[in-house]
Amino acid sequence: MPATTLQGLAPSRAIARPDIPHATRGRFRRIKTSLTCLMLGIYFLTPWLRWERGEGLPGQAVLFDLPGRRLMVFGLEFWPQDLPIAVGMMIFGAMALFFATTLAGRVWCGFACPQTVWSDLFFAVDRLIVRLVGKGASERRLRTVAWLLIALATGVGFTGYFIDAPTLPGLLLTGRAPAIAYATVLVLTGTTWLLAAYARERVCLHMCPWPRFQAALLDRQSLVVTYQHGRGEPRGRRRTPLRPDLALHGFGELQSTGPAIGPAPAAPRLMGLVAEAVAFSALAPSPSLRGDCIDCTRCVTVCPTGVDIRRGLQMGCIGCGLCIDACNEVMARLDRPEGLIRFDVESAPRRSFLAPPRVDWLRPKALAFGLAALLALGFSGYGMATLAQVSVHAEPQRNPPFVQLSDGSVRNDYALRLAHRRAGLARVALHAEGLNGALLRLGTQDLPAAEVVRVAIGSDRTLDERLLVVLPARAAPSGRQDFTVVVREAETGEELARIPTYFWGPER
Ligand code: SF4
Ligand code: SF4
Numbered sequence: 001m002p003a004t005t006l007q008g009l010a011p012s013r014a015i016a017r018p019d020i021p022h023a024t025r026g027r028f029r030r031i032k033t034s035l036t037c038l039m040l041g042i043y044f045l046t047p048w049l050r051w052e053r054g055e056g057l058p059g060q061a062v063l064f065d066l067p068g069r070r071l072m073v074f075g076l077e078f079w080p081q082d083l084p085i086a087v088g089m090m091i092f093g094a095m096a097l098f099f100a101t102t103l104a105g106r107v108w109c110g111f112a113c114p115q116t117v118w119s120d121l122f123f124a125v126d127r128l129i130v131r132l133v134g135k136g137a138s139e140r141r142l143r144t145v146a147w148l149l150i151a152l153a154t155g156v157g158f159t160g161y162f163i164d165a166p167t168l169p170g171l172l173l174t175g176r177a178p179a180i181a182y183a184t185v186l187v188l189t190g191t192t193w194l195l196a197a198y199a200r201e202r203v204c205l206h207m208c209p210w211p212r213f214q215a216a217l218l219d220r221q222s223l224v225v226t227y228q229h230g231r232g233e234p235r236g237r238r239r240t241p242l243r244p245d246l247a248l249h250g251f252g253e254l255q256s257t258g259p260a261i262g263p264a265p266a267a268p269r270l271m272g273l274v275a276e277a278v279a280f281s282a283l284a285p286s287p288s289l290r291g292d293c294i295d296c297t298r299c300v301t302v303c304p305t306g307v308d309i310r311r312g313l314q315m316g317c318i319g320c321g322l323c324i325d326a327c328n329e330v331m332a333r334l335d336r337p338e339g340l341i342r343f344d345v346e347s348a349p350r351r352s353f354l355a356p357p358r359v360d361w362l363r364p365k366a367l368a369f370g371l372a373a374l375l376a377l378g379f380s381g382y383g384m385a386t387l388a389q390v391s392v393h394a395e396p397q398r399n400p401p402f403v404q405l406s407d408g409s410v411r412n413d414y415a416l417r418l419a420h421r422r423a424g425l426a427r428v429a430l431h432a433e434g435l436n437g438a439l440l441r442l443g444t445q446d447l448p449a450a451e452v453v454r455v456a457i458g459s460d461r462t463l464d465e466r467l468l469v470v471l472p473a474r475a476a477p478s479g480r481q482d483f484t485v486v487v488r489e490a491e492t493g494e495e496l497a498r499i500p501t502y503f504w505g506p507e508r
Contacts, residue, residue, distance in 0.1 A: 017306045020126045024302040026325025035111050036120045044153070047160030051075070056459020064162045068462060070419070076384065077421040079391055088380030095373035101217045102366045103359070104343070105224040109210065110320035115203050118196035119304060121150065147197040148189075155188035201305040205316050215315075221360050225319050226344035227299075227310045231353045235310070236290030238334070243289045292340050298330055299323035299341055309341055389422040392497040394467060394485045401504040408473035410505050416442075418463040418487070420496075427490035429454045430467070435483035435503055437475040441468045454490045469503060476505035 049061035051074055058065055063072045071078040078085065100107050109116060129142045159181050160168050171177035172185065195203055204211070218224065231246065293310065300308045302323060305316045309323050321343070328338040337354055345357045397413040404410055418428065431452045432438040439449035443466025447453075457463045467485075471477075480502050487497040 018301055020130065021123055021304050021306075021322075022298070022301045022326075023127055024298075024322050024326045024329065026322075026328055028321030029325050032111055032120060032320060032322070036117050039112065039114075039117050040121065044157045047157065047165035054459070057461065058164065060164055062161065063164075066162060068419075068460060076387075078387075079419060081391060082383070082387065085380050085383040088376050088383060092373050092376035092380060095369050095376055098217055099366055099369035099373055101214050102219070102222060102363070102369060103361065104319075105218060105222050106211070106214060106317070106319035109204065109318035113318075115195060115208070116304075116318065116320070118150075118154070118192060119200050122147065122196050122200070123304065125150065147193060151189045151192035151197065152185070154192040155185040158188045159184045201316070204305055204318055211315050217365075219363075219365065220346040221363055223343045223345055223357065223359060224313055225309055225317055225321060225324065225341065226313070226346075227293075227341050228339070228344070228353055229310075230291075232291045232293035232310065232340050234290055235293035235295040238294045238296075240290040241288065243291055246292055292331070292334075292336055294330065294334065296330055298326040302326040387421070390418070390420040390425070390487065390496040392416070392418045392485070392487050392499050394499045394501050396501060396504070402506065404506065405470070409470050410473065410476040411468055411470045412503050413443075414467040414469065414485075414501065416463070416465045416467040418457065418465075420457065420461050425457065425461075425489065425496075427454055427456050428463075428496065429488045429490045429493075431486055431488075432469055433484045433486050433498075435469070435471065435481065437472050438483070438503075439470045441470070442466065443468060471503065471505070477503060478505055478508040480504055 046062050047060065050059050051061035051072075052059060053072070058068075058072060060072070061074050065072055069080055097108055125146045126143055129139055129146065133139050133142060156169065156172070162184070163171070163177070163181055168177065168181070172181065199207070297308075299310070300306070300323075302325070303309070303317075304320060304322065305318055307314050307316045307323075309317060324341045324343070327341040331338050331340055339354065343357070345359055394414040394416050397415060402410050402412050416430075429452050430440055432440060439451060440453045441447065441449040442453055442455055445453070445455070449468065449470050455463065455465065481504075482500065482502045485499040485501060486495065487499070488495050
């Protein structure tokens with residue numbers, strides 16, 4: 001992480017940090033507001049999206065169908081055995097995050113982290129209430145009610161990803177929802193209340209491990225929120241005269257040595273000898289002169305984590321850019337150039353405070369993370385494109401391992417589970433291969449055992465059955481014999497799956 005010396009900083013006047021960060025306007029505020037609305041919209045509205053899958057199947061576009069042991073995302077359906085795809089997506093997310101952090105610092109923390117998004121929502125509601133009713137007891141009561149409602153909506157919204165969202169509120173209100181739904185709502189409401197309403201910036205400062213990781217990802221080329229000490233110091237009251245080198249910026253360019261403290265040593269390009277002499281006089285900061293910072297503390301009072309960025313980059317800075325907006329507003333009022341606080345890199349020398357930072361976007365570390373993210377995405381994409389359409393398990397039941405029937409034949413029981421994601425598949429046929437004389441029967445069918453059994457699959461595309469395999473006494477093995485259950489499409493005979501398993505007979 002870039003280090004910034006504090007030497008030479010003028011002491012700040014005492015800063016009374018507000019309990020609700022002040023509002024600000026500007027580019028980063030607009031980006032944050034747009035992203036907050038977008039992410040909250042996605043979170044709360046997604047469970048309400050519908051997706052027609054056919055009769056018997058859930059009509060919710062995104063649903064964690066726990067009883068069916070599957071995740072439905074629009075037209076895709078994922079099973080537990082598709083975990084490698086989820087792992088690939090997680091690796092993609094991690095690498096993309098590393099990539100973004102290497103290039104642009106804590107953009108995740110500042111703009112997209114759920115803690116930031118929910119805290120931003122709570123801050124906005126707090127400010128609105130204060131504006132409506134002012135400070136006092138009714139403000140505190142209203143804030144508490146608003147916090148509770150948001151936290152409750154968050155809890156119900158989350159539960160809507162697991163239970164049909166349009167029917168969930170009715171089920172919850174009438175006491176007909178499953179106990180786990182009430183527990184989930186309760187836990188999510190409680191954690192939202194605790195983390196976003198009370199803990200807020202303390203989560204970023206003390207609880208989240210990510211700021212510690214990112215220190216290893218940032219380098220001198222990463223864009224981080226930076227106060228330009230060389231331009232801002234010595235800070236002073238507005239009526240204190242400005243340093244002459246800064247006041248003359250209209251005749252040339254403000255000179256910069258990068259984020260490090262201290263006025264620039266080089267002469268301005270266009271100012272000539274007179275201006276050079278004036279600029280030189282600013283090398284020795286004088287208490288009677290000030291830099292561009294008027295010590296108004298706006299950058300601190302708008303900061304959601306209470307950081308004074310003028311003291312250098314700190315762990316508490318989440319890179320949200322709100323102090324940039326606040327300071328730009330102040331600079332505009334003073335008729336001074338924007339960018340006293342800005343996203344900047346530490347390493348690249350600039351010829352001017354006003355020149356944009358030169359970022360090396362093609363750094364090996366960033367390229368490596370970008371490539372790893374693309375590989376992980378490709379892996380998951382390939383997995384999705386080649387998903388197995390039918391999944392069958394035939395688990396031998398070992399208690400007891402076999403049953404000897406009255407006619408001497410031997411029977412083994414299997415827990416058969418079939419799930420498919422293939423349009424039009426309604427019936428399958430099963431037979432045993434490698435087990436001569438084997439007859440099959442399903443536990444729920446009142447039919448005699450046969451070499452081939454046919455069964456209809458439920459409209460929810462799953463089948464849970466007890467499969468019985470019977471061998472005549474003379475054909476029963478002594479001990480274990482491996483065989484394969486073959487599953488075919490009942491009408492066309494197309495082979496869908498082969499399940500290796502075993503038959504257990506009495507030891508002889
Ligand atoms: S907002 Fe700008 S001028 Fe005001 S204290 Fe912060 S850095 Fe200085
Ligand atoms: S100092 Fe505060 S306001 Fe500025 S970027 Fe960091 S967290 Fe945001």
